[in-house]
Amino acid sequence: MVLSVALLGSCGVGVPASAQETPTPPSTQQTTTTPAASVPVKTLPAIDRAALRAEADAQTDKSRPYRFGKAIATDYSPDRDGTWEQLPSGAWLWRLRLRSQNAVSMNLGFKRFRLPAEAQLYVYGPDTEVVHGPYRSDDATNGQLWTPIVPGNEAVVELKVPPRTRSDVSVRIEKVSRGFRSLATASKQARSKARACNIDVACPQADPWQDQVRSVGLYSVDGVDLCTGSLINNTSEDGSLYFLTAEHCLQGSEEAAASMVFYWNYQHPTCRPPGGEESGEVTFANKSAQTSSGALLRMSYGNVETENQIAGKPDITLVEIDEPIPPSYGLFLNGWDRRDVAPSEAVSIHHPSTHGKRITFERDSTSITGFNNPSNDTHIRVDWDEGTTERGSSGSPLFNSAQQTVGVLSGGESGCEIRDWYGRLHNTWNGGGTPDTQLRPWLDPIDTEPETVEGRALADDTIPPAPVNLSVEDVTSTSVRLQWTAPGDDGMDGTADRYLLRYRTSAPERPVDAPIETQDDFEVATQVSSVPSPAPAGTIQSATVDVSEDSSYYFALVAVDEVLNASPLAAVDRDVTPVNDLQVTAPAPNPARDQTRLRVVTEERRRVQVRLYDALGRRVSLLLDDEIDPYRGTTVPIDVSSLSSGMYFARIRVADGRTQTRKISVVR
Known part of the structure; x- marks a missing residue:
């Protein structure tokens, strides 16, 4: 699943779990829920x-993943732990807090992850600055779901399920990993450093390699280990999310692949001069800004799983990421070269010691050899001229001068100006002779047998149209039901992947209009957590949203396709103001010189009169005499430009006899 904070391609709107301005946990959208501190x-x-x-x-060997966390087995579930409470809409909310002293981060491994339709799960820190989700039942991979890290020593798990479906929840938190190295935005006191001879991908040397930079990602395994890998293209050019890495990072395990959490575009924004102290410092950027979770193991060809050593096979694994990646991440699918040749020059892009992406250069010819053994041909040996690699770089790609992947990092020496060994794509093409040990069936699904393939940007797609005829169908004092016609995935054909429904509010103490009219408005609006999945194009759909009395709501809806392109906005052309009695806002501005205004809302369609009187009780003007729609603010403009200074009174009278009065001070 794609996570927390990303921007959708052409529309530019945020998408949660799908990525990123921070999603809003349902508990923070309610005024009646138990305070978080009491969970x-x-x-x-x-x-x-x-x-x-x-x-x-103490494990200095680069041919091992880089460990950052300590996992503990747990057995927490909503039927035994945490607390349930019912929301005014009838939906159920479950929460549990997890805490571990001295941990610098927390990430969770769920098993038996089955949720009712439209149920959503979130994981976040107590300050809600980092929120991951919403996760749905189909976000699990092979029955499990691992989350990205939450900085700090506490994580909150929150689950919202529709009415009458609480008994259908089957979720278990099986592992909790507690970080002993920081993976979030680093503090200024952070001690972890990469070697100063590393080269940032923002440096001029890396400019010709920016497409390849966009292919490389850091990832975690089982919530405790880190390696590097890269996206790779295939002959069908279909945008399959194949990710190439080292066998020793996953050891041929489907469970390990399902636990993978990918961190994209984590790199320093500027070039720090190589060799300087600053170049070795922590990258102060947010690793969890663009993430994906879960992968399917496609092939693995190495010796670590069976012999606990790399020598003898190329040490290569291919997985397929299990959920779409937003086009706004700007990722790239590398080309490849499987020929039996040693590159005349080479480049690698990698994440050393969990730091931001670095680039390394070899200006001279490489050689074909075995891993620490010249007697076979499983690897390419590189003697780096500029830059280095470190633990955490395992699985990173080796590129030839044509910017095509030719190998994957197995291991090497420590320091600067070192030697490294990269498992060869050539040897892995036919591998062990079966699809689960070969690259060929995955990278050449159409059997054209090319020796090289060019890279390409991650697939674009036709943008879905906006949902049709978004309207308010029903309002009570605690809920609003919206209705619309479903768009398609490509135009008005097919089925979109998901909806983003958001709202902005105003209140009597700040009676200003807050309609969602632009993409920027949508970015800052509050996300609604429970939205139905899209139906086939042309289907009438609806969603019920919990609301608070006396606030005015403005709604907008966006459809998202399977590669997370977003439609234009569909916005409701009116406010929704739930009340259970006559509501009249204070005039604003007050005092007034020329113009002021107030807003009137009723819970039923009624005739309303608004008259203005002076301090002696004489009627000055009739401001309104009309029927007004229920649960909708009616703005009453008041022209005081011709009135003398003094106190005036606006008297609001409903046809059923209810009245209210508001004072207006006129100054000259």
Whole structure:
């Protein structure tokens, strides 16, 4: 699944779990829910960060994943732990807090992840600055779901399910990983450093390689280990999300592949001069800004799974990411070269020690050899001229001068001006002779047998049209029902992938119109968490939204296709103001010189009169005498430009006899 904070392609609007301005947990949209501080806490054992770092750092071999966390087995579920409460709409809300002293981050592994239709799960920090979700039942991969990290020592799990479906929830938190190295935005006191000879991908040397930079991602496995990998193209040019990495990172495990969490576009925004102290410092950027979760193991060809060593096979694995990636991430599918030749020059792009992306250059010829063994031909040996690689770089791609992938990093030496060994695509093309040990059936699904393939940008798609005829169908004092006609995935054909429904509000104390008219308005609007999945084009659909009395709501809806292109906005052309009695706002501005105004709302369609009187009770003017629609603010303009200074009174009278009065001060 695609996560937390991303921008959708052409429309430019944010999409949660699908990515990113921060999604809004349902509990924060309610005024009646239990305060977060009162939600039950499960306290996990504290971790010794220094001891765990020392233990991990003692493993200096680069042919191992880079460890950042310590996982603990758990068995938490909504039927035994946390707290349930019912919302005014009848929906149910479950929450649980998890805490581990000294942890710098938390990430969760769910098993038996089955939710009712339209149920949504969120994971976030107590300050809600980092929120992951919403997750739905189909976001699980092989029955499990791993989340990106939440910075800090506490994580909140929140689940909202529709009315009468609470008994259909089957979710278990099976593992909690507690970070002993920071993976979130680093603090200025962070000690972790990459070697100063690393080269940022923002440096001029990397300018010709920006497409390849966009292909590379950092990923976690089982919530505790980190490696690098890259997206790769195939002969059908269909945008399949194939991701190439090292066998020793996953060890041929389908479970490990399902646990993968990918972090995209994590890199320093400027070039820090190589060799300087600043170049070795932490990349101060947010790793969890663009993420994906879950992958399917497609092939694996290496010796680590069976012999616990790399030598003898190329050490290559291919997975397929299990959910669409937003086009706005701007990712790239690398080309490849499977010929039996050693590159005359080489480049690698990687994440050293979990840091932002770096680039490394070899200006001279490489050589074909075995891994630390010249007697076979499974690997390409590179003697780097500029830059280096480190633990965490495992699985990163090796490019030839044509900018095509020829190998994957297995391991090498430590330091600067080092040697590394990359498993060869040539040897993995036919691999062990079966589809689960070969690259050929995956990278050449149409059997054209090319030796090279060019790279390409991640697939675009036709933008879906806006949902048709978005309207308000029913309003009560606690809910609003919206209705629309479903658009398609491509034009008015097919079925869109999901909806984004958002609202803006105004209140009596700040009676200003807040319609959603632009993409910028939509970006800052509050997301509605429970929205139905799209139906086939032309189907009438609806959604019921919980609301609070006496606030005015303005709604807009966007449809999203399977590659997360967003439609234009469909906005309701009116406010919705739930009340259970006559509501009249205070005049604004007040005092007034020329013009002021107030707003009137009723809970039923009624004739309303608004008259203006002076301080002696003499009628000055009739401002309104008409029937007004229920649950909709009617603005009453008041022209005071010809009135003398003094106090005036606007008297509002409903046909059923209810009245209210508002004072207006006129100044000259």
